[in-house]
Amino acid sequence: MPPAPGRGIVSPPPPHRAPVRPSAAPAVVATAAKTAPRPKEDFKAGDHVVYPTHGVGSVQGIETVEAAGYTLQVIVVTFEENRMTLRVPVNKAASSGLRKLAAGANMQQALDTLKGRARIKRTMWSRRAQEYEAKINSGDPLQIAEVVRDLHRNAGQPDQSFSERQIYEQALDRLAAEVAAIDKTDKVKAIEKLMTYLGKAEKGEKADKAESAADTTEE
Structure with missing residues (x-):
């Protein structure tokens, strides 16, 4: 029997579909993006360096640390006079002002x-x-x-x-x-x-x- 005038045909609701889960690949890429790039080792243990606000210090070595999901390589610098240890990310060494002795x-x-x-x-x-x-x-x-x-x-x-x-x-x-x-x-x-x-x-x-x-x- 044809529908009455003025009434449209109501389509049945679409079948329920489970949400599509993203593949694991993007998660791997995101994790890789968070990892700090491999730095150039301009500083090594035994080097005397200057940090702007603390003066002359000595490099103890380069360590790898994890913080907030990031993997960073840091330069460990000690200052004997004030008995302080500073850890400077390698990729921020230049912007922080860390430098070798003036030559x-x-x-x-x-x-x-x-x-x-x-x-x-x-x-x-x-x-x-x-x-x-x-x-x-x-x-x-x-x-x-x-x-x-x-x-x-x-x-x-x-x-x-x-x-x-x-x-x-x-x-x-x-x-x-x-x-x-x-x-x-x-x-x-x-x-x-x-x-x-x-x-x-x-x-x-x-x-x-x-x-x-x-x-x-x-x-």
């Missing part, structure tokens, strides 16, 4: 900086202190040398304030630690070496003053 010309440039004249900005000390601390925490020996040069006081110059002295000693200690590691000596001898360069700057200033005085006399 040859790079460190020599920093040492030569100590022989230059202090360059002190005419700004509030609080602002300059922040800039000095940022330079120290950069881990760059050239920037650290600039802090040492600018805050060093020669005989006859005004004494440093307490906060100036603290920042100066921190910068001097950081630079001396790296010089000592490069020269394979201790920090005391490294500081003596740095003072030699700072002494050359003092001699240069005295020579400039003497020359200026002589020019004034001639006039």
Whole structure:
């Protein structure tokens, strides 16, 4: 019998189908994607390295660790002075600032900086202190040398304030630690070496003053 006018034909509901489960292949791919790529071993046990906010440390080795489903290779670095151990992911070593000791010309440039004249900005000390601390925490020996040069006081110059002295000693200690590691000596001898360069700057200033005085006399 044909359907009554105005009424459509109601189709029976589709048969129930069980949901299709994904194959195991994508899960394997996802797991593989989480695994950190094999890094290049630029650091090895026994290397002296510099970490920006902690200074000179020693590499104990490279370990493989698992965290949050990821497999990572980390560089284990120890810092003897503050008895701290740091683990830096190998694939983030460069971005974190971890580096090997400054070689040859790079460190020599920093040492030569100590022989230059202090360059002190005419700004509030609080602002300059922040800039000095940022330079120290950069881990760059050239920037650290600039802090040492600018805050060093020669005989006859005004004494440093307490906060100036603290920042100066921190910068001097950081630079001396790296010089000592490069020269394979201790920090005391490294500081003596740095003072030699700072002494050359003092001699240069005295020579400039003497020359200026002589020019004034001639006039």
